[in-house]
Amino acid sequence: MSEWRKDPFTERWTIVAPERAGRPYEFGEGEETRCPFCEGMETLTPPEVFSIRRDGTMENQPGWFVRVFPNKYPALQRDIPFWSMEDGFHRAMSGFGVHEVIVETPHHAVDFSELPEEQIVRVLTAYRERLRHFAGERELRYGLIFKNQGVEAGASMSHAHSQFVATPVIPQAVCAELQSAKAFYSQRGKCLFCTLLEQERKKFARIVFESEHFVALVPYAARLPFEVVVFPVHHSATFLEETRLEDLAQTLRRVLQSVRECSGGSAFNFVLHSVPYHAQSEEHRSYHWHFEILPSFPRMAGFEWGSGFSINVLPPEEAASRLRLCLGFQEGE
Amino acid sequence: MSEWRKDPFTERWTIVAPERAGRPYEFGEGEETRCPFCEGMETLTPPEVFSIRRDGTMENQPGWFVRVFPNKYPALQRDIPFWSMEDGFHRAMSGFGVHEVIVETPHHAVDFSELPEEQIVRVLTAYRERLRHFAGERELRYGLIFKNQGVEAGASMSHAHSQFVATPVIPQAVCAELQSAKAFYSQRGKCLFCTLLEQERKKFARIVFESEHFVALVPYAARLPFEVVVFPVHHSATFLEETRLEDLAQTLRRVLQSVRECSGGSAFNFVLHSVPYHAQSEEHRSYHWHFEILPSFPRMAGFEWGSGFSINVLPPEEAASRLRLCLGFQEGE
Numbered sequence: 183m184s185e186w187r188k189d190p191f192t193e194r195w196t197i198v199a200p201e202r203a204g205r206p207y208e209f210g211e212g213e214e215t216r217c218p219f220c221e222g223m224e225t226l227t228p229p230e231v232f233s234i235r236r237d238g239t240m241e242n243q244p245g246w247f248v249r250v251f252p253n254k255y256p257a258l259q260r261d262i263p264f265w266s267m268e269d270g271f272h273r274a275m276s277g278f279g280v281h282e283v284i285v286e287t288p289h290h291a292v293d294f295s296e297l298p299e300e301q302i303v304r305v306l307t308a309y310r311e312r313l314r315h316f317a318g319e320r321e322l323r324y325g326l327i328f329k330n331q332g333v334e335a336g337a338s339m340s341h342a343h344s345q346f347v348a349t350p351v352i353p354q355a356v357c358a359e360l361q362s363a364k365a366f367y368s369q370r371g372k373c374l375f376c377t378l379l380e381q382e383r384k385k386f387a388r389i390v391f392e393s394e395h396f397v398a399l400v401p402y403a404a405r406l407p408f409e410v411v412v413f414p415v416h417h418s419a420t421f422l423e424e425t426r427l428e429d430l431a432q433t434l435r436r437v438l439q440s441v442r443e444c445s446g447g448s449a450f451n452f453v454l455h456s457v458p459y460h461a462q463s464e465e466h467r468s469y470h471w472h473f474e475i476l477p478s479f480p481r482m483a484g485f486e487w488g489s490g491f492s493i494n495v496l497p498p499e500e501a502a503s504r505l506r507l508c509l510g511f512q513e514g515e
Numbered sequence: 516m517s518e519w520r521k522d523p524f525t526e527r528w529t530i531v532a533p534e535r536a537g538r539p540y541e542f543g544e545g546e547e548t549r550c551p552f553c554e555g556m557e558t559l560t561p562p563e564v565f566s567i568r569r570d571g572t573m574e575n576q577p578g579w580f581v582r583v584f585p586n587k588y589p590a591l592q593r594d595i596p597f598w599s600m601e602d603g604f605h606r607a608m609s610g611f612g613v614h615e616v617i618v619e620t621p622h623h624a625v626d627f628s629e630l631p632e633e634q635i636v637r638v639l640t641a642y643r644e645r646l647r648h649f650a651g652e653r654e655l656r657y658g659l660i661f662k663n664q665g666v667e668a669g670a671s672m673s674h675a676h677s678q679f680v681a682t683p684v685i686p687q688a689v690c691a692e693l694q695s696a697k698a699f700y701s702q703r704g705k706c707l708f709c710t711l712l713e714q715e716r717k718k719f720a721r722i723v724f725e726s727e728h729f730v731a732l733v734p735y736a737a738r739l740p741f742e743v744v745v746f747p748v749h750h751s752a753t754f755l756e757e758t759r760l761e762d763l764a765q766t767l768r769r770v771l772q773s774v775r776e777c778s779g780g781s782a783f784n785f786v787l788h789s790v791p792y793h794a795q796s797e798e799h800r801s802y803h804w805h806f807e808i809l810p811s812f813p814r815m816a817g818f819e820w821g822s823g824f825s826i827n828v829l830p831p832e833e834a835a836s837r838l839r840l841c842l843g844f845q846e847g848e
Contacts, residue, residue, distance in 0.1 A: 336817070
């Protein structure tokens with residue numbers, strides 16, 4: 183069974199998850215093995231908890247477009263006895279949480295950005311529905327959607343899939359954003375993200391793409407080349423209520439294709455940051471959901487680990503300019 | 516010229532360093548090229564700023580044991596015009612700082628732990644002397660020693676070397692430690708690290724090795740398999756005054772060899788965390804220097820990036836037990 187442990191020196195949380203040591207690693211094997219994520223192989227996975235499928239087809243049978251099931255090698259589990267421990271220095275608790283796999287297509291396709299738009303809409307729908315499903319659980323504080331595409335990005339299976347993890351702790355990465363957002367809101371009475379997006383759109387130098395409802399940009403202090411964040415243009419704290427999924431699917435697809443073309447590699451991670459579960463109204467007013475897209479570059483060397491600083495060899499404005507060129511996107515569009 | 520940029524949402528600092536895009540990447544090339552870090556190739560590097568060498572030999576000539584020079588592709592530079600910018604959202608400043616290469620041996624050896632002990636003593640001496648050299652500069656707040664060994668660990672050159680970076684900002688990773696240390700000191704009147712080390716040594720489960728003056732252990736919430744931290748047993752905030760370098764060299768060498776054997780790979784990072792430059796006496800009383808050793812495992816996937824949490828498949832107690840076995844180290848030694 184896994185457990186949560188907090189580092190007494192840095193307050194970082196680690197999930198110690200020995201079960202995951204046994205997970206299969208598909209890449210680099212000589213022989214072709216049967217992919218458990220393909221249509222027709224449903225018995226090789228845990229029973230599904232959600233799917234979008236053709237009318238008249240049965241669960242755990244072929245006929246699905248998107249299929250969600252518990253991770254067979256979970257970092258966290260929901261139905262385990264809860265315990266927690268604190269001894270003045272150390273803090274730990276049972277590996278409580280949720281860990282699911284979201285298979286993005288029944289076919290053995292490997293690239294998210296090559297999926298048809300209507301298929302990406304289904305994937306985004308699955309994200310929203312899984313996030314919603316656990317939103318009422320008192321013990322869960324956060325739901326995180328993320329995707330690893332390619333070996334370099336940490337994927338262990340090539341068949342296109344994302345993951346959903348729900349945790350009893352709000353991730354530090356989100357806490358940092360919330361803290362800045364709340365500080366800004368209490369000073370200025372408006373959303374930091376909205377305010378900055380307005381400025382970025384005026385300045386244009388770091389804008390990558392704009393659709394009717396969404397804007398993609400390279401962050402001012404991007405950690406690596408071609409890092410891109412996609413935000414809704416107008417204020418929206420939570421992805422759970424998002425309905426403009428066609429527009430978002432088109433935006434993500436185009437942006438990911440340009441990132442792939444410019445970065446020269448198809449491996450990337452993305453994560454979806456939405457306001458935490460059970461957020462207060464102040465957090466709903468000050469936070470703004472977004473997708474962070476991180477193409478895979480060699481990146482975590484001793485300096486980054488030892489300092490928390492990043493070194494990015496490509497100026498964000500240059501990255502944005504190349505991505506815009508690739509997308510054929512110009513100011514005033 | 517590089518620049519420091521602060522992310523307005525997370526307060527993370529990035530160094531935007533286009534110069535580093537041009538640095539050579541030695542691995543994976545078909546043909547043998549001349550290694551600029553080898554003895555006899557001194558003209559291929561910037562002039563040295565420090566060396567430990569045989570009596571009677573001249574600087575920038577053969578005859579050295581350890582040689583330090585400015586990084587040819589620096590992330591940060593000292594002799595550049597200083598500027599800073601703040602517009603209410605964004606903060607930036609010139610890429611001010613120091614970035615040096617510490618070549619650990621004149622021979623084209625690649626593995627730190629295979630260097631003779633007296634050679635490791637010289638390397639540690641170079642660390643201390645470079646850290647000391649900039650300790651008086653008002654604008655520099657921190658000096659960080661780190662090492663990337665192997666492609667997987669982010670090294671771009673195979674010849675054994677470490678790096679020294681001095682920054683005008685205290686790294687977030689160190690700030691987090693300082694904050695915990697100061698909070699503990701103000702409550703309990705003693706050093707958090709000393710107190711925890713005493714407890715860990717009694718408990719023994721996570722201890723890897725002990726020498727006369729140093730102790731190596733797997734942290735309670737280790738982020739990855741075989742992560743090890745080496746501390747001085749007794750209170751010492753700064754590495755700048757460290758004189759027990761023979762004992763430390765032996766400890767590091769043995770620990771790194773066991774990490775290599777247990778992890779099944781020779782790639783790793785280490786970083787040296789010492790109290791910041793210009794620290795107050797409270798920080799000297801509450802902080803405790805240490806080496807963090809991080810063997811290379813595939814590790815930064817979307818979940819880690821999106822959350823700041825780590826997933827470690829090997830329980831720290833199990834890692835410590837395997838490392839002890841490999842070292843032949845037992846309780847009561």
